[in-house]
Amino acid sequence: MATPPKTSTPAKKRGLPVELVLNNILLLALIVLIAYFAANSSAFLTVPNFKVLLTNYAAIGVVAAVMALLMIAGHADFSVGSNIGFSGMMTALAMAEWGASPISGVLVGILSGAFVGLINGILCAYLRFSAIIVTLGMLSVLRGVTLLIKPVEVVGLGDVFFYIGNGSFMGLPILLWVVGAVFLLASVFLSTTVWGRYVLAIGINQQAAFLAALPVRPLLLGLHVATGAAAGLAGMLLASRLDGASPGSLGLQMELQAVTIVLLGGVAFAGGRGRIFGVLTAWVFLAVLDNGLTLMNVPPFVQLVASGMALVFAASLDALGNNLGPKLEQRRRVQEQLRQSQA
Amino acid sequence: MSILNSFLNRRAILRRAGALAIAGAALASTSLTPATSLADEARKIAVSFPNASVIGAVITSLDAAKEKGAEMGYSVFVDDPGTDLNKQINTIKTWIQQKVDVIVVNALQPDAFESVAKQAREAGIVWITYGQKIENQDATVGYAQYPDGRQLGEYAGQWVTDTLDGKAKVIILGYEKGVWGQQRGAGIKDGLLDKAPNVEIVAEQDAISPTDGLNVTRSLLQAHPDANVILGVEDPATEGAYKAWIAAGKDPADPTGFIGGMDGTVPALKLLKKGGNVYRASMAIPLVEVGYAIVTTADSILNGEETGDVIVPLELVTEMSPKADEYLAQQGAD
Numbered sequence: 001m002a003t004p005p006k007t008s009t010p011a012k013k014r015g016l017p018v019e020l021v022l023n024n025i026l027l028l029a030l031i032v033l034i035a036y037f038a039a040n041s042s043a044f045l046t047v048p049n050f051k052v053l054l055t056n057y058a059a060i061g062v063v064a065a066v067m068a069l070l071m072i073a074g075h076a077d078f079s080v081g082s083n084i085g086f087s088g089m090m091t092a093l094a095m096a097e098w099g100a101s102p103i104s105g106v107l108v109g110i111l112s113g114a115f116v117g118l119i120n121g122i123l124c125a126y127l128r129f130s131a132i133i134v135t136l137g138m139l140s141v142l143r144g145v146t147l148l149i150k151p152v153e154v155v156g157l158g159d160v161f162f163y164i165g166n167g168s169f170m171g172l173p174i175l176l177w178v179v180g181a182v183f184l185l186a187s188v189f190l191s192t193t194v195w196g197r198y199v200l201a202i203g204i205n206q207q208a209a210f211l212a213a214l215p216v217r218p219l220l221l222g223l224h225v226a227t228g229a230a231a232g233l234a235g236m237l238l239a240s241r242l243d244g245a246s247p248g249s250l251g252l253q254m255e256l257q258a259v260t261i262v263l264l265g266g267v268a269f270a271g272g273r274g275r276i277f278g279v280l281t282a283w284v285f286l287a288v289l290d291n292g293l294t295l296m297n298v299p300p301f302v303q304l305v306a307s308g309m310a311l312v313f314a315a316s317l318d319a320l321g322n323n324l325g326p327k328l329e330q331r332r333r334v335q336e337q338l339r340q341s342q343a
Numbered sequence: 344m345s346i347l348n349s350f351l352n353r354r355a356i357l358r359r360a361g362a363l364a365i366a367g368a369a370l371a372s373t374s375l376t377p378a379t380s381l382a383d384e385a386r387k388i389a390v391s392f393p394n395a396s397v398i399g400a401v402i403t404s405l406d407a408a409k410e411k412g413a414e415m416g417y418s419v420f421v422d423d424p425g426t427d428l429n430k431q432i433n434t435i436k437t438w439i440q441q442k443v444d445v446i447v448v449n450a451l452q453p454d455a456f457e458s459v460a461k462q463a464r465e466a467g468i469v470w471i472t473y474g475q476k477i478e479n480q481d482a483t484v485g486y487a488q489y490p491d492g493r494q495l496g497e498y499a500g501q502w503v504t505d506t507l508d509g510k511a512k513v514i515i516l517g518y519e520k521g522v523w524g525q526q527r528g529a530g531i532k533d534g535l536l537d538k539a540p541n542v543e544i545v546a547e548q549d550a551i552s553p554t555d556g557l558n559v560t561r562s563l564l565q566a567h568p569d570a571n572v573i574l575g576v577e578d579p580a581t582e583g584a585y586k587a588w589i590a591a592g593k594d595p596a597d598p599t600g601f602i603g604g605m606d607g608t609v610p611a612l613k614l615l616k617k618g619g620n621v622y623r624a625s626m627a628i629p630l631v632e633v634g635y636a637i638v639t640t641a642d643s644i645l646n647g648e649e650t651g652d653v654i655v656p657l658e659l660v661t662e663m664s665p666k667a668d669e670y671l672a673q674q675g676a677d
């Protein structure tokens with residue numbers, strides 16, 4: 001067995017911690033964005049406004065946190081938007097027409113979403129159909145099914161249920177407790193469990209992971225079910241915020257929002273790379289952008305341009321970080337070797 | 344895990360999936376066949392209506408058109424291209440090739456339909472534009488967006504003048520991405536400022552769904568907590584705004600608050616029927632009347648009559664108005 005090479009004491013770094021900045025480039029962009037909006041709107045940098053902007057994005061945050069795990073494993077779920085609508089509608093029907101209690105309504109929503117995830121998972125993980133094609137198909141199927149079940153809005157789900165989406169617990173909106181818990185669970189799962197490492201391994205090379213006897217198919221199935229359940233939870237949360245559900249518009253195009261958050265958060269579309277903290281940062285970034293532009297009463301067309309430019313800017317900073325990071329690391333190693341050879 | 348693996352064995356599933364697919368195809372060929380098809384003998388009215396399958400009010404209206412069509416010997420088809428303009432035009436071109444008798448189009452961007460409308464009319468097909476006006480058409484059926492928006496604005500303005508001495512902070516939830524939204528929004532603003540020139544419009548943002556209305560209004564109420572009038576080009580958005588009003592801790596029965604929208608959706612009409620809350624007005628579409636007008640106008644033009652434009656004005660429904668019941672009944676929600 002070869003002896004490990006001696007590591008010299010690292011040279012004292014001067015100036016800005018460049019690597020630290022590069023690893024958190026989106027966070028830096030978020031700070032700049034917050035500073036900009038704070039300077040332009042007195043209503044922006046307040047605790048109540050931050051509660052509002054995060055609760056506005058809570059439902060999509062729940063989906064993004066779990067979908068990040070699926071995408072790190074190299075799969076995607078484009079059906080989440082319609083799944084949110086379907087699950088929200090099932091929740092609303094359960095409570096308004098089938099006389100279910102609020103707890104049962106919550107369960108109906110989550111289980112409806114999980115069931116959709118189970119179908120996606122069987123088709124994608126066990127039959128090895130293309131996840132993109134299957135879930136895009138499911139996107140249409142679910143919207144149609146939702147409209148077939150009930151083509152008109154269902155409203156009036158009761159005060160208790162409305163409180164879930166609009167009430168507070170210990171001074172924080174319930175929605176923030178929920179989305180915070182989901183982000184925390186996703187982070188703990190990915191960072192501290194052996195299954196989290198399997199997720200990364202599958203994303204890097206599914207075939208190699210399979211040959212290494214990792215539980216590839218059950219794990220992918222589980223991730224699809226979890227993503228479906230997260231969409232179900234998001235649908236339920238939206239229904240509770242609105243005290244009802246609209247089959248045509250609930251969750252519409254949220255799949256694009258979720259994918260945007262996940263990719264902006266540094267998750268590789270091909271899988272194998274990503275951090276939940278990055279996804280959390282991207283989620284806050286988009287929530288801040290949306291809220292700030294609204295507070296400044298930026299006209300809708302200008303908002304479209306500003307949103308697009310901010311996203312491209314953030315993505316380019318992220319790409320810059322990804323490109324510069326390895327180069328700087330390489331340079332550091334070369335300098336280290338030079339110092340060792342001179343010593 | 345091994346049980347799961349054996350149950351989810353790929354070959355076994357594929358065998359089952361194959362059987363299911365065959366069964367599904369057989370089922371689809373029987374149960375999913377439309378009641379009418381392009382091969383039917385009846386004269387055909389083809390309706391292209393973005394988001395027709397997702398807006399309850401539109402479904403009601405087009406169901407009425409189908410019912411009236413069947414009564415008068417027409418097959419009424421509806422295609423929903425979502426918001427995909429290219430898909431909408433492709434479908435219309437297919438209809439032109441199939442030589443349907445009448446094409447009715449809800450054009451989100453009217454100018455984009457001039458050339459395809461010209462092709463249709465050259466092929467001897469009657470072209471009716473729904474809710475908009477283009478050069479190459481036989482008639483417009485629907486409503487006048489600007490005057491209808493203006494009526495809501497005037498009602499709100501008069502209310503502000505009578506109740507609040509003409510002073511209010513106003514949020515407008517519009518939809519600048521569609522010409523119809525621009526027209527409604529302009530009507531609302533002009534009508535409001537005409538009756539209450541001293542109001543302050545503190546924000547104008549796009550929102551047409553309940554979720555958009557809720558999120559945008561919640562943010563705007565942070566910047567303008569004293570905003571007390573919210574007007575929207577779509578009731579779903581103002582329904583969301585009403586929820587935001589409550590979530591922001593404002594009194595849902597605030598006598599100085601006013602929320603009003605357009606279209607007359609079920610939740611909005613229920614709030615109006617109930618009364619005693621800040622949701623005070625909606626411009627309701629006479630859904631059945633509009634549906635009937637599509638077919639009767641098409642029939643008249645096919646029979647050589649010059650109908651001109653057939654405009655069905657929206658009707659202002661206010662708090663506790665018996666009209667709310669009438670429109671709820673039309674949508675099967677009384």
